[in-house]
Amino acid sequence: MRFFVLAFVLGTCWLQQQPVLPEASVAWLGVAAWLAAAMVPERARQWRVIAYAAAGLCVGIGLASWRAQVRLADALPPEWEGRDIAVVGVVASLPQVNERGTRFAFDVQSVETPGAVVPQRISLMSYVSRGDAAPSLPVVAGQRWRATVRLKRPRGLANRHGFDFEPWALERGLRATGYLRSKPAPVLLEARVEGWPYTLHRWRGEIRESMASHLGEDRFRGVLIALAIGDQDAIAADDWQVFWRTGVGHLMSISGLHITMLAGLAAALAYFAWVRVPWLALRWPAIKVAALVGALAALAYALLTGFAVPAQRTVLMLTALAACVLADRHGSPSRVLAIAALSVVGTDPWAVLASGFWLSFGAVAGIFYCVSLRTGALGKVRAAAMEQLAVTVVMAPMLLALFQEVSLVSPLANAIAIPLVSLVVVPLTLAGAFLGLDSLLDAAHQLMAWLMVPLEWLAELPGGVFESHEPAAWTVACALVGCAWLLAPRGFPLRPFALVWIAPVMVILPPHPAPGEAWIDVLDVGQGLAVVVRTASRSLVYDTGPAWNSESDSGNRIVVPFLRGEGLRHIDGLVVSHADDDHSGGAQSVAALRSPEWLLSPLAADDPLHEMVDVSRMCRVGQRWTWDGVTFEVMHPADSSYDEPRRKENDRSCVVRVASGGASMLLTGDVEARSEAELLTRGTSALRSDVLLVPHHGSRTSSTERFLDAVAPSIAVVSLGYRNRFGHPNEAVAQRYVQRRLRLRRTDLEGAIRIVLPAGDAARVESIAPEPRYWSDRTRVPR
Template structure:
């Protein structure tokens, strides 16, 4: 008689992983909850006391149920600990001084603090993250509470570690205002920064001369790199050796990402491995000495701690340092630590130190990559023929295999955050990673020598200079290849559990009793994803209109029932801001829209065509419709020239034209009329009437009183609509009563910025609109707005 085989996962081998997962659960709950910290501490204390009592009583052999309950309480205490740690980390944002500043936007304050990090905005202006030590408010209030701010500047010569005293104006931190837009507020929250201040005047500045701080040593190391490398290679050297990427231009970062080499610019386990490789080789020497093992461990800890300090204690370096330290401890003392469990130990340490790191991309990529390598690579290695492992090309081949494994394993995370995947990555890593193993420790050694013998170090470092120039050339060339990388989007959030189940299926290949269970789980999620996609394609007969919040400008995306995509206006352009880059393109990429079937530009002002250049550069466009109004501006001329260079047809439309985009829709052009009747581009706006069965939409650009009168003369009651995009941002020169009496919209949307130099919206225009009884929305107040129509009615869809 045979019994059914079963398999019990050896949880006891991975205690740190279990603890880390429970802490992660607690941190996630803590991030979303608003429970008072004192309540949590009380509950945590009671749980711990009860657990200890039950554990004591359990020694008297109580029932299994009591034992299970005790275990459950213990596991709950670990999750509670993560929850409490998250709440404690958020206490700095709840300080009275922080709450006072955030509640008083545009107020002035005098502050003193230490610069922790310097970076640049998209427009190239400097900004600094500062730990504030003293704060004086306009009201006379004074505080010595410590917290972090982000300082915005027009210019300034500041160094990391400088102590400065300054006066500034509190600038509100912009929240996420559009679907798929980068959440700047959440980004700062992860770094425990809740206040943003604009520098008005610098009162005093003193250099950091305290050699006992890591800031001082980091600044010193960066200065050494500037002295020993050329201007061309110094930014790359700083990123490669110290993880300092502030001097890298955005185009360079993008090129490295598309070449699949961005990971070498973020100091991680790869770099730590390069640093300790020489130490690992001489471990047998420490075995032979009386106190060799202790001395070796102390030396290793000093090396790892020093390098972590120089690189700014990033999560990837700390994770790698903890693992390297524990692995070397095992090597020195003849222990065999479990690498997966060590990863859990590293995660626990990081989450206790800074629980907010759980939400950082670097933390997620770093730990995911390590776990994928540890789980999947042994299976692949065992699958390789023995003879192949003995060949001279075995090690380069393994570099390629590791790169492919990591690239595939991280696919959902890369798509979710970046929307791009490098295809040339395996080849690029096979070429450069082995060389980096030599160059990184060699370059750091040369920098150390340069402090004593500068001239000799400059000669020694020449090979590294040549290597970096060659790598720059390769990155520039490869990232420009059409096939080197692909843009893609996340088809469903269920891709994450599907991918995880697939990884566990491969990892459990040698355990038949559970591998097929993982395959079943992965196939279940695959079928759900496929079904979701099919259902969406078959049943989605809805029309979606997304009115973006682009500030003082206009941009709206129309997604038709037959999956055509039309953009009405392209937002704002100003020095340092491009609606195309900041709002529209991220939305299109995340929504999986790879081409625009048409762009309709109502008129040639920069608040309506601002993002057109970036759109032409980055996405396929079938045709651009405009009003035909000739306008003198560089932006207008440049977009016409660029469209011609890209072979994009530009058509001028006039009243009476019909746009054939989707057979399910009728898209009629109501304006402008063919002839030019004044010198105001606003009065020659493209006015679009879109009809989907029983639902009608009217887009009026910046049409004013003159054009509204002509529309009334020509169309009268035919202007009646359900949805109105209000003309000219709610200006008093638009939306006149006679026009609104014919239009009678159920929904009206005003697109504008909260603070604008025109004083929009004007009260008289808004009063006229409100008198029609319409449901009125403002992008300045309501953020981006998404409306859905099934052909019978129109309703607003919440996107947050």
């Protein structure tokens, strides 16, 4: 059984890494292998194991392939991207509101545009204000609307060490994204549509509104709402930062821990009551009743919180455990864990792509391993300490692999927070929210306020969070072996040698430029620009991409995770080419989280970014510096540009030329024709570069013929968003590059791109985006 499940999970993992789906019929090979295993004699145990493992591998691959084929078949055809489509459908999720508008899932019931094909479930945005979009609507779950929408296929931002939206959307069945059009205006057809999941989400929305109305502007309103109904978006960014730095973020949402502890509480109460009625206890064993009640309580809580995918995984794990108890198949911990893994992955083959899957099973496996190998009864305090030790040790290499950071104060923070939040705050919040007892909500809020005092103190401790690069997969596997060695019972031989297994995860560093060489990474930030320039020992960020809302921007979601994953804990310099949001939107996040030594920009004197760095200089032509044999030179703007208050921000862009001994690249920001002409007046020879970052994302206002002739690049790279509303790159501009036999390397099609400027050789371009998998429309670039 265990070998079958292990192979099943590994087969599913392999499938999710493939660029093309294999045939689902491979599952029948697994069935044949299972039948063959059943006929192998008991004495040939090794052949039985091999046959069961082969069966699990084939069934895992085949089942996951079949599920993926079914999900991918429900797709938006490419020819219907960006076109107006009239649809009728129902709001199918709890709407999420921010300053830009309202986002919600929408179940399409009918398509009124002739010939149009639309997936069954899509994600829509109702914007607060946008030229062609309908004004933000008071959307409520369970409403039926007729609306004209403009859609595109799911498309994420393809960068290393970052969040991948496409598999996340695929797992949730969201097969297109888009927004409501203003003409014709959306029409509400029916205010209340009953059924799954509309009634559930409407009820959750009513509870959210009731809690928000009572708690008002109280600081931890968002935390309590998240604990009650699973809406994490209401938690303030500053509070999330504290929770993350102290390692208790899992407690401030509907985590597996909360569901498990609530199920355990319900099971304990059921057992306590059942054994006190003798005739019931004789008819049905109390332990089985408790297991059933616990599983039902877990299901009820998960439903109340929206039955999100992580909650579904927890419910399946607990259901598998309850099934073992009901069937009198208590068995070993590994068998129970195997059954849980089989139920989770068999139901949701995309679960293996989620960090929560590995963290949940890793933590439980660590606890089972640590506790089950000890003999004798453990006291409650010692058992709790052993469990915390096991979780901390096992999770450390996994957290480094998944997030590249580990909270060193997490054991202490969790020792304080877990009992208070799970056993007191959550029950008070649920009782207050669902029974309408406002005094209980007030008590839960006060407890959260008291809890935040030690958490904030721990979060501010220097060195409280350990950061590292993204380790290679083999070093993580070695580290897990070392952790198991460390957690082995007393008397296990050669325990210090466990550190030899753990060491590679820390000391095997990612590659970096050689002396005299520069790596210029153009990240995929959508419609914007963010570039990381590295030499052998220095690093610089040129532009930081757009901001999406007050709490989320390219800086904290893309640039900083990329720097962290590459092992760059701080940067030497930050260049912001100009003040437009698509170039400067993430600058404050980068400055706050990576502490650049200096800032170079044309930003206004009152811009708050100046106060976030020790040294801030205005960008001026002629500035020059050299790092590790690589020369940086500012080519624009001139001093006189700052005396022209009516000059466009684009024409004040800070242009930087980076040159190694063998090649050079021109970073152009958003310069337009006027700036290009000014650059030409200062001498064309100085502009000549092997690689050109296409000005202004390929806008028709830039890339003039004379400018391209002066730069004379052999490679052109353009950063832009997929199906952006500006129509970049302009067709006529793109043709100018084609006429010069230049291929445009586009981040919207390829993802993040690296330009290598060697010390004594020609420039070359490499893709540093994750390999496209079967669900992706991105261009596959030879590595």
